[in-house]
Amino acid sequence: MQGKSGCGAIEVVYGDITKEHVDAIVNAANPELAGGGGVDGAIHKAAGPQLLEECKRLGGCLTGDAKTTGAYNLPCSWVIHAVGPVWRGGLANEDELLACAYRRALEEACRIGAESVAFPAISTGAYGFPAERAARIAVSTIRLFLEGRPEMRVRLVAFSKTSAHVLKQALEERQAEEGSWK
Numbered sequence: 290m291q292g293k294s295g296c297g298a299i300e301v302v303y304g305d306i307t308k309e310h311v312d313a314i315v316n317a318a319n320p321e322l323a324g325g326g327g328v329d330g331a332i333h334k335a336a337g338p339q340l341l342e343e344c345k346r347l348g349g350c351l352t353g354d355a356k357t358t359g360a361y362n363l364p365c366s367w368v369i370h371a372v373g374p375v376w377r378g379g380l381a382n383e384d385e386l387l388a389c390a391y392r393r394a395l396e397e398a399c400r401i402g403a404e405s406v407a408f409p410a411i412s413t414g415a416y417g418f419p420a421e422r423a424a425r426i427a428v429s430t431i432r433l434f435l436e437g438r439p440e441m442r443v444r445l446v447a448f449s450k451t452s453a454h455v456l457k458q459a460l461e462e463r464q465a466e467e468g469s470w471k
């Protein structure tokens with residue numbers, strides 16, 4: 290979906306983020322940056338063992354923050370490791386921490402000059418964040434960040450048909466709210 294003039298574009302795609310030919314992919318990492326299951330495991334597996342070596346030198350990453358590494362055997366140039374919150378029922382600042390993880394990942398993308406960035410649905414797997422709520426936060430945070438950055442292209446990569454539907458719905462809702470967004 291194209292952004293209005295002066296705004297970067299956001300689109301939802303269905304697939305495996307490790308196959309994305311973009312400047313940077315975002316990893317839904319843990320605070321130890323130690324690799325793990327889910328998308329984190331898939332990214333480390335596809336990148337090769339050097340990714341974990343580089344991660345170990347970073348000294349971890351706080352929840353809501355993001356750090357960048359090389360991409361090794363992946364078809365992108367960088368991996369931005371963003372740490373989303375574990376869902377604890379909604380009263381532990383999870384919404385703001387999730388927004389913060391998206392924002393920090395986008396700030397990292399700008400810092401390294403990455404114009405195309407692919408995100409997984411951070412925190413919605415093992416971390417248990419409700420998918421619809423997470424999708425609305427992802428879309429609104431990214432949308433705000435892309436204002437005044439027309440060169441940027443963000444791909445929300447859904448790993449299931451259900452996730453793709455939820456993300457598309459959140460994007461359409463946001464578009465409807467803004468009216469003029471085509």
Ligand code: ADP
Pocket residue numbers: 304305306307317318326327328329331373409410411412413414415416417418446447448449452
């Ligand atoms: P978290 O611990 O942040 O919840 P998970 O990896 O468990 O991270 O899940 C985050 C999201 O990433 C889930 O929606 C999951 O289905 C999705 N996912 C898992 N593997 C991939 C992949 N290879 N590409 C894109 N998304 C993936």
